Structures are given as structure tokens and as C-alpha cells.
Amino acid sequence: MDKKNFETAAIRTQLERSQFQEHSTPMYVTSSFVFEDAEDMRASFSEEKDRNIYSRFSNPNTTEFVEKVIAMEGAEDGYAFATGMAAIFSTFAALLSSGDHIVSARSVFGSTHTLFTKYFPKWNIETSYFDINNPDEIESLIKPSTKILYAESPTNPGVDIIDLEVLAEIAKKHKLLLIIDNCFATPYIQQPIKFGADLVVHSATKLMDGQGRVLGGVVVGKSELVREIYLFSRNTGPAMSPFNAWTLSKSLETLAVRVDRHCENALKIAEALESNVNILKVKYPFLTSHPQYKIAKKQMKLGGNIIAIEVKGGIEAGRKFLNAIKMCSLSANLGDTRTIVTHPASTTHSKLSEKERLAAGITPGLVRISVGLENVNDILQDIEQALNS
Incomplete structure (x- = not known):
């Protein structure tokens, strides 16, 4: 079955079974992985081989969790993080440079607002806000240095809704990256990529886990963008733990x-x-x-x-x-x-x-x-x- 329905993808997207033929994916609680010989190790580090090296980079459990979210969102690639805010920070930090500009909906999570107003200005990254009820003002805020258009829908905490197709049209017209926080909706309710988003970010701590047990974050979307986020995160270390990834992967099944x-x-x-x-x-x-x-x-x-x-x-x-x-x-x-x-x-x-x-x-x-x-x-x-x- 190549193309799976949502519920089936959540349950049947899984790792290959080991020699023990387990029905439920086991936890791979290990910091690192071993190599057959020097050539195997060289090829793995040069990425000629797609394999696990160190759990700060990747782990079988995080891979399975991410693959499920990719399937649910209709994305090309993804990466998992220790928290939702780690996902948001790492995504922006990987894709922006000093002098760049963000246009964001004003109704964003408090910590995201703090990133935009307190920390990003230290690196000469500015943010302009638009009223989510007045998307017509977005284009007046766009500058030559604008790189990202960002919004949550529904918003936290006022559950306002913004038309994702309208945002995608503006982003495409001005060659901006459209990033959507889809945490409140989950990919079961809404898939922003279908409406033109380049990247979708989640706090997996919320409905994805759904039982108040673990922290996690994930970003999925276009492979060339995720590649930049992966390289940044591989070196800065905001990795999701194997235990949390295993828990979240099981949570997605329900x-x-x-x-x-x-x-x-x-x-x-x-x-x-x-x-x-x-x-x-x-x-x-x-x-x-x-x-x-x-x-x-x-x-x-x-x-x-x-x-x-x-x-x-x-x-x-x-x-x-x-x-x-x-x-x-x-x-x-x-x-x-x-x-x-x-x-x-x-x-x-x-x-x-x-x-x-x-x-x-x-x-x-x-x-x-x-x-x-x-x-x-x-x-x-x-x-x-x-x-x-």
C-alpha cells in the first residue's frame, strides 16, 4: 500500500523490524551507534551512507516519529526537536541572517513573541506584525530584506483563523518563505502545505502527545529548507530524546x-x-x-x-x-x-x-x-x- 490514509499512515509508518520481529517498535536508548570498519565509518560521516551515527543527529525512534508527521502533513522531509520552542527557534535561526526581516501575525505564542522582540534584534533580525484580522496590511510591511511570513492558525490563545491560501499567495508573490505553526489544529485537522506553506512547525507536547507526558517539537516541509534546519540543529544540539520520540510515535497512532x-x-x-x-x-x-x-x-x-x-x-x-x-x-x-x-x-x-x-x-x-x-x-x-x- 503506497498511499496510506491518515489513520493508517499514523499506525503503519514504522521502522523495519529487527531480527527479533517485534510488532511494536522498540526504544533505541543509545547515545551512539557502531560501525563495521573504517570505511563504513568514513562513508557514514561523509553522508554517502544514510545511517545513524549519534543520537544528537538522528535516532531510529526520532526517524519513525518524523516520518509519520511527514506522511500526515504531506511534506517532503522533517526534523524533530526537544521542544516546540526549540523547533521554532532553530527553524528561524537556520534560515535567517543578520539584516533579515520577518513579517508575522501579531497573535503568536508568548515565547515566540519574545524571540522576535528581545533576542532576534541582537542579531539584527527585525520583525513587523500584522493584525490577523486584517491581512490586507501584510504587503505594506514587506521590505527588500523580508525573508519569512509567519503565522499561527488557529492562534494562541484567541483561536483566530487566518486564510492560509491568502498568505501563500502573498508569500509566492514576494518570494517569501511561508511558515505556519499548526500546533492547535494538528495535521489531522489541517495541512497547511496543501494551502501553500513551505514549512509547518508543531509543539508535539500538545495534542500530538495528548497525555501531558513528554516534550517535543517538529518541523516538516520542503526538503531543501529542512536540510538547512538539520545542519544547524546537528551542530547546536536541540535534539529530541529517543524516549520522547518513541512515546510521541505511539501517541500519533491514536x-x-x-x-x-x-x-x-x-x-x-x-x-x-x-x-x-x-x-x-x-x-x-x-x-x-x-x-x-x-x-x-x-x-x-x-x-x-x-x-x-x-x-x-x-x-x-x-x-x-x-x-x-x-x-x-x-x-x-x-x-x-x-x-x-x-x-x-x-x-x-x-x-x-x-x-x-x-x-x-x-x-x-x-x-x-x-x-x-x-x-x-x-x-x-x-x-x-x-x-x-
């Missing part, structure tokens, strides 16, 4: 069935919360009230597991809501089997100024709900009692 239930629960909860008198606004991509509902339906299979609500009463109301939660977890993670609630203004995005938060759509009373796999009625009951308290 991604489709898990995400189906996550999204089913999330849509039911979002619909129920729209009538709650203690909420000013509910945002979920597959609610008809979402400003980019039509775009979400065009490019996403399902609405994802993240709901953003605006609690009446601002920042103090957001904190009180978290304090009133009984079952759901208070955590900075998302995409877990357990439902997680977070108040970004006082936690994940607290290091941003109020002006920066508002520009990114993070209002004082915004609460992010990562809907888990518990019984949907139990999740909803806990959220509603917290709101009503």
Missing part, C-alpha cells in the same frame, strides 16, 4: 480518534457557553458566530479543542474563575486528556505589556479552555459552576 472526541466535546461546550450570562463572548472556530467561521470551515476538518471565553469582570473575574474550578486542571499546557483552563493575561502572556496583550487580542478577562476527554457533561458542569460562583 491522534485521529482522540482529536475527534476532543473536538466533539469542545463544540458542545462552546455552544452551551454562548448562552451563559457571565460570559461576554465565546470564540470557537466552528461556531457560526466566529468571525472567521467560513475560513475555518474551508481549511479545517474540525474546530479543534481550544475555546476562548471572555469572562465578565476583567482580570479579577478571570482569576476568580480559575479559583472556583474544581475538576478541570490549572496548567500552562494544552491538548491533554484532562481539560485545562488558563488565564493568559496573568500567566502565559503576563510578561507582555497590556498594550501588547490587547494588540494580540488578549483581553483582561480572556480564559483559554483546552477541552479534554472527560465526559462532556462533567466538563461543562465544572465550567458553569465556576462561572456562576
Whole structure:
């Protein structure tokens, strides 16, 4: 079977079996690999042979994990990292030089924003932000030095949606690289490469693992770009551990069935919360009230597991809501089997100024709900009692 359907690729993309004929891929917890002789070693280091040398470069478990993501995203090549932020940093660092310029959606993860505003300027790399609700302004920000167009969709934490085809048209017109953070959607819900993205990046810590166990990141896309990222990472060392790769590879085998239930629960909860008198606004991509509902339906299979609500009463109301939660977890993670609630203004995005938060759509009373796999009625009951308290 050459071309596999999504669920089959997740399960049947695997390493060749060893002499022990194991059904489940074993863990290769080793720092290095041995060679038959001097010529074998020379050929391996010169890359005349495609084989494992050292687990900072590659490992059978990371290879299997990456191959699965490549198949799921429809990519040519990929590389795995210790964390999602390692994937984002390494991708930009490998592809940019001093004097280059990034055009990015303003609504990006807090640590990504910090990279763009605090660390990249040290190397004379500038970033200009566009409003995700106003992609018409992108072209006015492009300079001769612009190299990358970057966005998350859906965004963190406001679940805004941007038209990936529009971004791809702009990137192609101006000969820019289009990089999309697809973490919230996963390749099961959305494949940005189909809409014109050059690279797709994930924090595998989230829905890919789905059980709050391990950290990981991955980037997939065009082979010539991944090659540059690989060479940078081979020398700087942000490698994924074999254990984490083994865990994530097994997790991908259940991604489709898990995400189906996550999204089913999330849509039911979002619909129920729209009538709650203690909420000013509910945002979920597959609610008809979402400003980019039509775009979400065009490019996403399902609405994802993240709901953003605006609690009446601002920042103090957001904190009180978290304090009133009984079952759901208070955590900075998302995409877990357990439902997680977070108040970004006082936690994940607290290091941003109020002006920066508002520009990114993070209002004082915004609460992010990562809907888990518990019984949907139990999740909803806990959220509603917290709101009503």
C-alpha cells in the first residue's frame, strides 16, 4: 500500500523490524551507534551512507516519529526537536541572517513573541506584525530584506483563523518563505502545505502527545529548507530524546480518534457557553458566530479543542474563575486528556505589556479552555459552576 490514509499512515509508518520481529517498535536508548570498519565509518560521516551515527543527529525512534508527521502533513522531509520552542527557534535561526526581516501575525505564542522582540534584534533580525484580522496590511510591511511570513492558525490563545491560501499567495508573490505553526489544529485537522506553506512547525507536547507526558517539537516541509534546519540543529544540539520520540510515535497512532472526541466535546461546550450570562463572548472556530467561521470551515476538518471565553469582570473575574474550578486542571499546557483552563493575561502572556496583550487580542478577562476527554457533561458542569460562583 503506497498511499496510506491518515489513520493508517499514523499506525503503519514504522521502522523495519529487527531480527527479533517485534510488532511494536522498540526504544533505541543509545547515545551512539557502531560501525563495521573504517570505511563504513568514513562513508557514514561523509553522508554517502544514510545511517545513524549519534543520537544528537538522528535516532531510529526520532526517524519513525518524523516520518509519520511527514506522511500526515504531506511534506517532503522533517526534523524533530526537544521542544516546540526549540523547533521554532532553530527553524528561524537556520534560515535567517543578520539584516533579515520577518513579517508575522501579531497573535503568536508568548515565547515566540519574545524571540522576535528581545533576542532576534541582537542579531539584527527585525520583525513587523500584522493584525490577523486584517491581512490586507501584510504587503505594506514587506521590505527588500523580508525573508519569512509567519503565522499561527488557529492562534494562541484567541483561536483566530487566518486564510492560509491568502498568505501563500502573498508569500509566492514576494518570494517569501511561508511558515505556519499548526500546533492547535494538528495535521489531522489541517495541512497547511496543501494551502501553500513551505514549512509547518508543531509543539508535539500538545495534542500530538495528548497525555501531558513528554516534550517535543517538529518541523516538516520542503526538503531543501529542512536540510538547512538539520545542519544547524546537528551542530547546536536541540535534539529530541529517543524516549520522547518513541512515546510521541505511539501517541500519533491514536491522534485521529482522540482529536475527534476532543473536538466533539469542545463544540458542545462552546455552544452551551454562548448562552451563559457571565460570559461576554465565546470564540470557537466552528461556531457560526466566529468571525472567521467560513475560513475555518474551508481549511479545517474540525474546530479543534481550544475555546476562548471572555469572562465578565476583567482580570479579577478571570482569576476568580480559575479559583472556583474544581475538576478541570490549572496548567500552562494544552491538548491533554484532562481539560485545562488558563488565564493568559496573568500567566502565559503576563510578561507582555497590556498594550501588547490587547494588540494580540488578549483581553483582561480572556480564559483559554483546552477541552479534554472527560465526559462532556462533567466538563461543562465544572465550567458553569465556576462561572456562576
